[in-house]
Amino acid sequence: MVELKKILADIAKGIVDDPDQVVVVEEVDEDGDIVLILSVAPDDMGKVIGKHGKIARAIRLVIKSASTLTKQRVTVEIR
Numbered sequence: 893m894v895e896l897k898k899i900l901a902d903i904a905k906g907i908v909d910d911p912d913q914v915v916v917v918e919e920v921d922e923d924g925d926i927v928l929i930l931s932v933a934p935d936d937m938g939k940v941i942g943k944h945g946k947i948a949r950a951i952r953l954v955i956k957s958a959s960t961l962t963k964q965r966v967t968v969e970i971r
Contacts, residue, residue, distance in 0.1 A: 894961045900928050900968065903951055908936035925965040928955065932970075940970055 897916050905911035913933035921927050930951075932940050941948045952968045959966035 894958055896926070896955055896958055896962070896966055897928060899958055900930060900951070900955055903954065904930055904932060904940060907939050907947065908932050909939070910936055923965075925967065926959075927967050927969060929969045929971055937970075 897918050901914055901916045904914045904916070908914060910933045913931075913936065915931040917929045917931070919927045919929065930940070939947070940951070942950075948970055951970075955966055955968050
């Protein structure tokens with residue numbers, strides 16, 4: 893089975909300066925969809941979001957593509 897939580901954490905750890913501060917929490921919303929909440933150090937927030945949100949969009953696209961194997965809807969929130 894595909895571990896989307898681990899995939900998201902590995903992507904984020906490769907981008908940030910402080911990989912020990914990367915935390916991914918998996919929740920299920922009221923519709924039964926999976927919500928992955930990514931938290932990073934405040935200094936690394938800009939690196940995860942990128943210019944005009946390009947890196948954040950790319951991260952969401954990769955996770956959405958990987959989620960097709962699980963047949964569940966997955967969203968990524970960056971906090």
